[in-house]
Amino acid sequence: xxxxxxxxxxxxxxxxxxxxxxxxxxxxxxxxxxxxxxxxxxxxxxxxxxxxxxxxxxxxxxxxxxxxxxxxxxxxxxxxxxxxxxxxxxxxxxxxxxxxxxxxxxxxxxxxxxxxxxxxxxxxxxxxxxxxxxxxxxxxxxxxxxxxxxxxxxxxxxxxxxxxxxxxxxxxxxxxxxxxxxxxxxxxxxxxxxxxxxxxxxxxxxxxxxxxxxxxxxxxxxxxxxxxxxxxxxxxxxxxxxxxxxxxxxxxxxxxxxxxxxxxxxxxxxxxxxxxxxxxxxxxxxxxxxxxxxxxxxxxxxxxxxxxxxxxxxxxxxxxxxxxxxxxxxxxxxxxxxxxxxxxxxxxxxxxxxxxxxxxxxxxxxxxxxxxxxxxxxxxxxxxxxxxxxxxxxxxxxxxxxxxxxxxxxxxxxxxxxxxxxxxxxxxxxxxxxxxxxxxxxxxxxxxxxxxxxxxxxxxxxx
Numbered sequence: 001x002x003x004x005x006x007x008x009x010x011x012x013x014x015x016x017x018x019x020x021x022x023x024x025x026x027x028x029x030x031x032x033x034x035x036x037x038x039x040x041x042x043x044x045x046x047x048x049x050x051x052x053x054x055x056x057x058x059x060x061x062x063x064x065x066x067x068x069x070x071x072x073x074x075x076x077x078x079x080x081x082x083x084x085x086x087x088x089x090x091x092x093x094x095x096x097x098x099x100x101x102x103x104x105x106x107x108x109x110x111x112x113x114x115x116x117x118x119x120x121x122x123x124x125x126x127x128x129x130x131x132x133x134x135x136x137x138x139x140x141x142x143x144x145x146x147x148x149x150x151x152x153x154x155x156x157x158x159x160x161x162x163x164x165x166x167x168x169x170x171x172x173x174x175x176x177x178x179x180x181x182x183x184x185x186x187x188x189x190x191x192x193x194x195x196x197x198x199x200x201x202x203x204x205x206x207x208x209x210x211x212x213x214x215x216x217x218x219x220x221x222x223x224x225x226x227x228x229x230x231x232x233x234x235x236x237x238x239x240x241x242x243x244x245x246x247x248x249x250x251x252x253x254x255x256x257x258x259x260x261x262x263x264x265x266x267x268x269x270x271x272x273x274x275x276x277x278x279x280x281x282x283x284x285x286x287x288x289x290x291x292x293x294x295x296x297x298x299x300x301x302x303x304x305x306x307x308x309x310x311x312x313x314x315x316x317x318x319x320x321x322x323x324x325x326x327x328x329x330x331x332x333x334x335x336x337x338x339x340x341x342x343x344x345x346x347x348x349x350x351x352x353x354x355x356x357x358x359x360x361x362x363x364x365x366x367x368x369x370x371x372x373x374x375x376x377x378x379x380x381x382x383x384x385x386x387x388x389x390x391x392x393x394x395x396x397x398x399x400x401x402x403x404x405x406x407x408x409x410x411x412x413x414x415x416x417x418x419x420x421x422x423x424x425x426x427x428x429x430x431x432x433x434x435x436x437x438x439x440x441x442x443x444x445x446x447x448x449x450x451x452x453x454x455x456x457x458x459x460x461x462x463x
Contacts, residue, residue: 320364
């Protein structure tokens with residue numbers, strides 16, 4: 001197999017795995033078009049209980065993020081992705097035709113488990129099959145598919161509302177997700193297991209064959225590096241995850257995951273039509289504006305994917321943070337100035353500012369978070385580290401999504417002003433703390449973040 005074929009196969013495996021990201025994004029955004037119907041059908045208040053219903057899936061993501069690492073380590077990344085596909089399918093059908101509000105919450109909850117699990121396993125798998133010079137772009141395919149899934153959810157909701165409006169339109173909005181879930185399940189048959197996981201299972205010949213097929217020209221050296229990293233891992237196996245020797249990488253994952261949600265992104269994604277209605281748009285225009293938002297996310301995520309490995313993670317984060325600050329300040333000002341009485345000018349300014357905000361997120365935080373978390377942990381901690389980062393992310397997402405309707409009922413300006421202040425803190429973190437990880441192998445990155453003591457095992461902490 002020639003080098004071009006190897007690269008094509010590597011990209012194929014990454015794209016198929018990243019379909020988990022498509023479902024992640026679709027499941028995240030699809031509920032935005034159903035909030036009015038859910039309020040009517042289940043007789044929810046517009047504040048607390050609507051927020052709780054929306055957050056049900058996000059509570060599931062927390063569990064999914066926590067539990068995903070163990071089966072990914074024990075049974076393999078690949079087998080775990082099959083389970084994720086099945087969960088997505090069941091959730092889509094169950095959410096569309098629930099027995100009652102409680103069963104709806106259950107099916108949304110298990111869909112969230114799938115989202116949380118895929119946010120751990122898919123980027124970890126892609127990072128482990130990718131060479132260092134392509135890893136940023138290939139893992140970023142996951143984020144591109146998340147954004148593409150969000151865009152398709154908005155477009156699907158808009159199409160259903162336009163072509164098949166009615167009492168049951170919300171059911172079809174949820175049911176559509178069953179199609180890509182089934183496609184994801186069957187396409188996984190085209191992809192192999194992670195070679196790093198195979199080395200950890202002492203299946204060296206299988207791992208060597210895959211590393212060769214993925215285009216490596218130094219198979220023996222790569223296997224030796226993985227084995228050396230695993231040897232270090234075993235020597236440090238007695239060190240628990242939350243140990244001072246792991247403090248640096250844990251705090252890095254905590255910070256980027258927390259800031260991702262403190263930007264307010266999930267409030268915007270889950271309540272986009274409601275935000276546009278607050279700014280004076282009618283329902284159809286609100287759905288169409290959401291499609292515009294999703295399209296902007298897709299374009300700027302693709303742009304970030306193209307420059308991820310040349311520009312670097314840190315510079316991308318800086319650009320995105322400045323975009324956040326400008327747009328959030330403007331949106332907060334508009335809600336404070338216009339209150340409940342938006343005119344066309346105010347509505348247009350909110351739309352333009354939200355476009356800038358979404359572009360900033362898609363190019364910056366949204367593209368970097370899963371790449372960065374998948375890179376910074378050593379082999380022995382990668383599954384648990386990815387799970388930890390996802391856990392923090394989804395706790396933040398649930399909190400933001402649950403509280404936004406309550407805060408927004410008082411004043412939309414309060415919410416966006418808070419997000420602005422959090423992004424000021426992110427700017428400080430990016431400038432002075434965040435390390436650059438581009439073009440460094442996972443094994444060399446481990447040495448860089450842990451220091452020389454980890455190269456032969458930190459025996460000071462293994463007693």
